[in-house]
Structure formats: structure tokens, C-alpha cells
Amino acid sequence: MSLSPGAPEFADSHLIELLDGFGLAVKYVRAEGDTLYHDDGAGGEIGVLDLASGFGSLILGHHNPEIVAHAKQLLDEQVPVHAQFSGYSFGIDVAAALNRILRRELGTEEKFYGLFGNSGAEAVEIAIKHAEMDRGMKVAELLDGIEANLATAAEAVAGGAAPSAAALAALGVDTFDALAEEVRRRNAVTAARQPLFLALEGGFHGKLVSSIQLTYNADFRTPFKALAAQARFVPADRVDLAAKIVEEERVALLDVEVRAGAVELVERDFPVFAAFFAEPIMGEAGIKPLTADTARKLREVCDAVGVPLVADEIQSGMGRSGSFLASVHSGLRPDYVVLAKSLGGGIVKTGVVLVRESRYRKEFELLHTSTFGKDGFSSRVALKVLEMLEADDGAAYRRAAERGARARSAIEAVVAEFPDVLLEVRGQGLMLGVQFHDQSGSADELFREWSEHHVFAFALAGYLLHEKRIRIFSTASNPNTLRFEPSIFITDEQIDAFAAALRDVAQVVRDQDSAKLAR
Known part of the structure; x- marks a missing residue:
């Protein structure tokens, strides 16, 4: 059986090399239903059950x-x-x-x-842009209100009012005009701050310039951190920690009020955060549905902070x-x-x-x-x-x-049947993930090496493709989880074929037979 990788010299060579190393660099020539067909090298086609399903x-x-x-x-x-x-x-x-x-x-x-x-990543970028525009307009409204209050205070000073000693001391000035100038200067600095976003740990929201900042996987995100507004990540099972994060990032604008003939300084919370992004089922984290408790707390956090909740x-x-x-x-x-x-x-x-x-x-x-x-x-x-x-x-x-x-x-x-090999199956409907136990402590040297380099699932996928004619991949940030995402037309026979193939590969892992996977 020949699985032609096509022309890797004109493709993403490093990715092709990785896929080719596990027998996954395949040239598919036709697709129908839940089946992909690749060239058999002799003018014919070989069909494989496609459970990746365009992710x-x-x-x-x-x-x-x-x-x-x-x-x-x-x-x-x-x-x-x-x-x-x-x-x-x-x-x-x-x-x-x-x-x-x-x-x-x-x-x-x-x-x-x-x-x-x-695309999805571009749609996330649009959501980011809209949320930032909304935040920016709120900032402008706040600054306009402060300008109106400064004008009102200036009229009061002209009529005999004066800044309080506390207000002057707080800003290190000795006149109202100097106070107003310092308020504007400090507010301009605050208003120029880059926005922040909230997102869940493990989340995936794309790989474009802004969307990658919301994607938790540091391998994807870190090289591009300098390019766009950053996110603060919150554990999905501890959304209440968002309140602590918000407080850590809290910044205030300065405003004035006239009280009993004195001009006093007051603070107005500055909208630092633009939005909170969350996946209802966290795909690349390993197909993990949000709980009702998490969903409720997400809504509460967004209402308290005053930011939109974005469901990816x-x-x-x-x-x-x-x-x-x-x-x-x-x-x-x-x-x-x-x-x-x-x-x-x-x-x-x-x-x-x-x-x-x-x-x-x-x-x-x-x-x-x-x-x-x-x-x-x-x-x-x-x-x-x-x-x-x-x-x-x-x-x-x-x-x-x-x-x-x-x-x-x-x-x-x-x-x-294989609790020592398979941890669990998670998900909802036709978005399922089956997680293998980590093999970094395996007695098999090759199993350990694959695990250390986060490619153990590639070995599983290569075996399933060649031996069982099933195409499946892991989730990006949980490399021990295989994703099951076929169409709604998947048949009982195809489901049973996958279960049988999973049973077979689980036995290979139980036997610690890396040679069988490697060949």
C-alpha cells in the first residue's frame, strides 16, 4: 500500500516531515460522506473513515x-x-x-x-474588534463626562469655590488650573493603556494576530505576544478567580465633584477588560463541556465587570x-x-x-x-x-x-475494558474525545519519547490509518485525547469499526508494543 505525500518541497515542510514520520502525510484525492479516499499508488483508491471531519x-x-x-x-x-x-x-x-x-x-x-x-479565526478577530470598539466608546463617554465635570468645577471656582487641601495634595499641585491639567494628563496616560481580555485556560480561539492571544496553548501564543492585546486566563473550574484578576488589573480615571463649596477628587473605574471568551465545549483542551456552574459564574463575572460574554x-x-x-x-x-x-x-x-x-x-x-x-x-x-x-x-x-x-x-x-490504557470519554453529541493515559512513565523507551514530545497520539493515528483505515487526530492542547467528530450520517457499522479499532490499539498500548505502532 502506497500513501503518497505529494510534493512536500512546496508545502509546509516541517509539518509534512512530522506527518510523514508517522505515516500521516497522505494525498487524498476524493471525499464523500464520512469517507476520504487516497491514491493507492496503482491507479486505484483506498477509502478511510474520516473522524477528523475538518475538525x-x-x-x-x-x-x-x-x-x-x-x-x-x-x-x-x-x-x-x-x-x-x-x-x-x-x-x-x-x-x-x-x-x-x-x-x-x-x-x-x-x-x-x-x-x-x-473563517472562524477571522470571526473571532471581528468579535475582538467589536468588543474593543465598545470599550473604547465607553472610555470616550467617561472622558467626556470628566471634561463636563471639570468645566462645572471651573465655574464653581470662578464663583468662589476652591479645591480641597486633600485634592491638591493628592496631585502635588496648588491651584485648580494645575489640578485640572494633572487630571487630564493622568487620564490620558490611563486611556492609552492596551485593553485586556479574559479567556478560559485550555481554550482555543484561532491563530491570527489577535485571536492567538486568546488561545491558551503557549506554544502557539508566545512567539506572537508582542503583536496584540493580551488575555488573562481563568481556570474553567475556578471562574471565581476572575474577580481577583480583575482587581489586580484595576485602574481608575480621575474625576472631580463640587461638594459644599469644595472641589474634591473622585475615582471612576476604567474599563480595562473588553470581553470574556469561552467555548461551551472546550475542543482543543480535550473536548471538555462547560458545567452549568461554570456557565452561571461566567455570566456573573461578565455582568459584574461589565463586559460581553463571547461564546465561541x-x-x-x-x-x-x-x-x-x-x-x-x-x-x-x-x-x-x-x-x-x-x-x-x-x-x-x-x-x-x-x-x-x-x-x-x-x-x-x-x-x-x-x-x-x-x-x-x-x-x-x-x-x-x-x-x-x-x-x-x-x-x-x-x-x-x-x-x-x-x-x-x-x-x-x-x-x-481498558481502564489502565484509556482514562475516559468526554463530550456532547458528535463532539467526543477519548483520552489515553499519559505514557511518559512507560517502560517502553519509544512510548516515553513520543510522550515527552507530545506526539504519542500521532503514532496512534498513523497505526489506525494504515491498519484500520480510520483517520483521526488528537486535540491540540491535550495531546493524549483523540477527537471523534464525524457527520450526523455516521452509521452503526462505522461506529462499531471505530470501537473495534480503538480496542485493538488499546491492546497494543497495554502490551507496550511500540514496534507495532512504529512500523
Whole structure:
């Protein structure tokens, strides 16, 4: 069997080398449903069960016939792809459809505004930008209020009032004019501070300039820390610690009030933080759903700090969890919802941020635009995807829940059989993760080496691909967890095939037979 890696000299060579080392550098030539086909080197094809599924992008499978037919029809009809600044776009229809769904899922009558981009990471960037614009406008409102108060104080001083001795001493000045100048100077310094964001430890929100700052994995984030506003990370099981973090970063603006004929200094809390980002199911952390307690505390923290709660549903949304939004399982009540991946039906690139009307800044849409953000083609494909998911009173969501339960039961049986090898299975619906025990203390030298370099799962994946014709990968920040994210059309036979393959590879690990994996 030949697995051709293609032309690595023209690709990401280091990644290709890593994949090739574990037999994962494969040239796939065709895809259908939950199956990818690679060249067998003799003019034929070999099919493999694809459980990576575009890392959650294929809720309806590869090349879903209904979506493909719709896309072909759009192209045959020569529908406008680009008609910017016409006053209308099909993105408006997508936003309207998503509004109906979100209002139902979140139990609210409030309207959501849609802001479109080309991918999940770009949608996160849009959310970051909108949150920062909102914060900046709040800062401007605070500074305008302080200017008005300084003007009022100046009138009072002209009429015989005077700064208090405490106010003058606090700023090291001896006149009201000097006091006002120092207030403005200090406030200008404070207002120039970079914003901060809150995010959960283990979270993943993309790898673009700003979104990477919210991604917890230091290997991804650290090389680019100097490029954008930073995040403070909060343990998912100790969200109450956010209050301590907020207090550590607390900064105040100076203001004045006239009381009983004296001008007094007062402090106004400066909005340091712009938003709190959280995944309802933490994908790259190892497929870990938020608990109801965590969701409640997230809402409480955001309300106390006055920042929007952003639900990153890029991987967990679009029905994968058994409901359109994974947020509903924990009762998470976000102000922003970020969607992408399966929104494009597996064939187009699109992402969107939905912002509650009470949080939305209409000025934003004049400052942020994107050539392909809501083009006519991707928008109408997204509309078709939403139509299919919502058909028959949400039959797709029920199927995701049922298929997920069937898969979980099969995986749990293997976990019960190999408790010394497999730690647990986690997740919701068709977003599941099965975690292997750490092998860094293994008696097998190669097992230890793979574990130390965080590539043990690559060895497992290579074995499963070659020996069992199953394609699966680990989660980025929890390298001992394999992700199970197929389409809703996965069959009993395919689920059982994965369970059998998992049982086989667990036996290899139990036997500490690295040679079998390595070859």
C-alpha cells in the first residue's frame, strides 16, 4: 500500500516531515460522506473513515449531495458573488435565519446583529474588534463626562469655590488650573493603556494576530505576544478567580465633584477588560463541556465587570452537540455567538459573529468590511445548510444526539475494558474525545519519547490509518485525547469499526508494543 505525500518541497515542510514520520502525510484525492479516499499508488483508491471531519466542519459530511447540487445551481444561474455597497446582501438573510434560531435556543426576544468573515479565526478577530470598539466608546463617554465635570468645577471656582487641601495634595499641585491639567494628563496616560481580555485556560480561539492571544496553548501564543492585546486566563473550574484578576488589573480615571463649596477628587473605574471568551465545549483542551456552574459564574463575572460574554461555537455549534448551540446544555447565556466551520456546509468558507442588540455598536459596520465576508455565494450556501439543519423540526439535531449517544456507548465499553490504557470519554453529541493515559512513565523507551514530545497520539493515528483505515487526530492542547467528530450520517457499522479499532490499539498500548505502532 502506497500513501503518497505529494510534493512536500512546496508545502509546509516541517509539518509534512512530522506527518510523514508517522505515516500521516497522505494525498487524498476524493471525499464523500464520512469517507476520504487516497491514491493507492496503482491507479486505484483506498477509502478511510474520516473522524477528523475538518475538525468539526463537516456536520453534513464531505460533498453532501444536496449542498453540492445547490452550489452548482447557484453557479449555473450566475448569481452575483460580489455586489458590495448595494444596500442588500444575502448575508442579511443568513443573519435573519440565525436570529430565529438563536432566539429559540437562548430563550430571548432580543435581536442579534450579524458580522461576517471568512473563517472562524477571522470571526473571532471581528468579535475582538467589536468588543474593543465598545470599550473604547465607553472610555470616550467617561472622558467626556470628566471634561463636563471639570468645566462645572471651573465655574464653581470662578464663583468662589476652591479645591480641597486633600485634592491638591493628592496631585502635588496648588491651584485648580494645575489640578485640572494633572487630571487630564493622568487620564490620558490611563486611556492609552492596551485593553485586556479574559479567556478560559485550555481554550482555543484561532491563530491570527489577535485571536492567538486568546488561545491558551503557549506554544502557539508566545512567539506572537508582542503583536496584540493580551488575555488573562481563568481556570474553567475556578471562574471565581476572575474577580481577583480583575482587581489586580484595576485602574481608575480621575474625576472631580463640587461638594459644599469644595472641589474634591473622585475615582471612576476604567474599563480595562473588553470581553470574556469561552467555548461551551472546550475542543482543543480535550473536548471538555462547560458545567452549568461554570456557565452561571461566567455570566456573573461578565455582568459584574461589565463586559460581553463571547461564546465561541465555531467547533461545537451548528448542531454537533445535539442542539444548534452547545451553549444550551450548560445554560450559558452569551452576548456574542461566534459560528463558522459547518456553517459553510463543507464547501465554502464563512464565519459570523452574532451580537445582541443591547451590546451592538452600529458604527462598527462602517469601519469593518470584508470582500468575501458575506458574498452572495457563501451566504446562499450557508442558508441552505441552515435550512437542512432546521428541516423536520430539527431532525438533524436529534440525529446528532442519537448518533453521539450510540458512539459514546460503544467507546465507553472499550474504556471499561481498558481502564489502565484509556482514562475516559468526554463530550456532547458528535463532539467526543477519548483520552489515553499519559505514557511518559512507560517502560517502553519509544512510548516515553513520543510522550515527552507530545506526539504519542500521532503514532496512534498513523497505526489506525494504515491498519484500520480510520483517520483521526488528537486535540491540540491535550495531546493524549483523540477527537471523534464525524457527520450526523455516521452509521452503526462505522461506529462499531471505530470501537473495534480503538480496542485493538488499546491492546497494543497495554502490551507496550511500540514496534507495532512504529512500523
